[in-house]
Structure formats: structure tokens, C-alpha cells
Amino acid sequence: MLRLAPLLALLAAPAAAGALPPLDRAAELEHLVRQDCGACHGMTLAGGLGPDIRPAALAALDRTALVSVILDGRPGTAMPPWRPLLSEAEAAWIAEYLRTGDAP
Numbered sequence: 001m002l003r004l005a006p007l008l009a010l011l012a013a014p015a016a017a018g019a020l021p022p023l024d025r026a027a028e029l030e031h032l033v034r035q036d037c038g039a040c041h042g043m044t045l046a047g048g049l050g051p052d053i054r055p056a057a058l059a060a061l062d063r064t065a066l067v068s069v070i071l072d073g074r075p076g077t078a079m080p081p082w083r084p085l086l087s088e089a090e091a092a093w094i095a096e097y098l099r100t101g102d103a104p
């Protein structure tokens, strides 16, 4: 239950702004993480062209840093910006998905 607290806080915040991705969008986002992020970070997200992005590997990044890497990429590296495809709420959902270890 304690582990769910940040996720619940996250879900509450964008909901107030009306930006929470609908539930069916969550399934699409999970698919995107496995397929598109997995293309570089490995099917199990343990690393490939891109580094390991499983929870232990991301411990040093706080949620804001993580959301910003997802939205803006890492200029000068192969990590692309996802801002054209994802809203901030969706990037926040993915960040939490990666951080809480709900990843494959």
C-alpha cells in the first residue's frame, strides 16, 4: 500500500487538470514502453542500445528528471524526445510505470 502512495498522488494531480490518460490509453502506453522503448532499451528493459531502465537502474533519477528525459530525450544521444507523441500526463504515467517496477 505504501508503494502505491506516489502513484495515487500522481493519478490525483493530472486528474485535477483534466489530463489523466484514460484507462484504455494505459494499455497503449504499456505497449509503447515494451515495443518502442524496448527497441532500444531491450525487450525486458535491461539494456541494449540504450541503458538498463529497470527500477534499480533508475533509482538516481527523481520523477521530474525521469519525465523530462522521456519528454525531451537526451540531446546528442540516441535517446529521442517523445514530446511529439506523449502528453506530460502520459510521460508521467510511463515514469511511474518504470519506477515502480511494473515493467516487464
Ligand code: HEC
Pocket: 032, 033, 036, 037, 038, 039, 040, 041, 049, 050, 051, 052, 053, 057, 058, 061, 066, 069, 070, 074, 077, 078, 079, 080, 082, 094
Ligand atoms: C532510438 C533508441 C531509443 C529509444 C527508442 C528510447 N531510448 Fe531511452 N535512451 C536511449 C539512449 C542511447 C539513452 C542513453 C542516453 C545517454 O547517454 O545519456 C537513453 C536514456 C534513457 C533514460 C535515462 C536513463 C538513465 O539512467 O539516465 C531513460 C529513463 C529512457 N531512456 C527512457 C526511455 C523511454 C521511456 C523510452 C520510450 C518512450 C525510450 N527511452 C526510448 C535510447 C533510446
